[in-house]
Amino acid sequence: xxxxxxxxxxxxxxxxLRLSCAASGRPVNFSHMGWFRQAPGKERxxxxxxxxxxxxTYYSDFVKGRFTVSRDxxxxxxxxxxxxxxxxxxxxxxxxxMRGAWRDPVKTESYDVWGQGTQVTVSS
Numbered sequence: 420x421x422x423x424x425x426x427x428x429x430x431x432x433x434x435x436l437r438l439s440c441a442a443s444g445r446p447v448n449f450s451h452m453g454w455f456r457q458a459p460g461k462e463r464x465x466x467x468x469x470x471x472x473x474x475x476t477y478y479s480d481f482v483k484g485r486f487t488v489s490r491d492x493x494x495x496x497x498x499x500x501x502x503x504x505x506x507x508x509x510x511x512x513x514x515x516x517m518r519g520a521w522r523d524p525v526k527t528e529s530y531d532v533w534g535q536g537t538q539v540t541v542s543s
Contacts, residue, residue, distance in 0.1 A: 420444040420532055422514050427537030434541070435502045440514030440534055442495040451517040452497045453524055454488065456510035456539075463513065468524035469497065477524060504541045511536040 426438040440452065453468035467478045467488040476488050487500040497514060515530035522529035 420447070420516075422516060422532055422534035424512065424514050424534045424537040427512060427539045429540045429542065430504055432504060432506055432541055432543050434504050435500070436504065436539060438499040438501065438512055438514075438537060438539075440497040440499075442516065448518045449516045450519060450521065451524065452490065453515050453517070453530060454497075454499050455513045455515060455527065456508075457513070457536075458510040461510075463527055465525035466512070467499070468517075479525075501539070504539075506541045506543045509539060509541050511538050 421443045423441050423443060424438060426436060428436060430436055449471055451468050451470050454466040455463050456466055457463040465479050466482055467476060467486060469476045469488045469490055471490060471492060485503045490497045513536045514534045516532045517529055518531045
């Protein structure tokens with residue numbers, strides 16, 4: 420199984436972008452999928468996670484009210500709608516999937532499969 424992100428790009432502050440994460444192959448036993456981001460010189464940080472079964476979500480404080488995660492299980496795709504973007508949102512955004520039992524979603528080691536990342540740049 421591979422995860423492929425798309426939808427990144429350059430946007431002005433206050434603008435919006437919608438990222439997609441498509442799973443190719445058969446996503447056997449995926450239970451949760453998440454988004455992380457990594458800015459230059461910084462560690463990869465948790466953005467949000469969604470349960471593929473219930474649709475329940477959890478967000479980091481710095482994106483609450485601005486970002487919305489969703490999924491389409493029929494298309495094996497997860498989305499991240501990003502509104503009111505700020506220059507500090509500039510980063511490479513990665514999607515990741517978790518198999519089986521729930522693990523701490525803010526930790527990168529909780530995820531089993533990662534995408535290659537898509538660049539998001541927000542200009543001031």
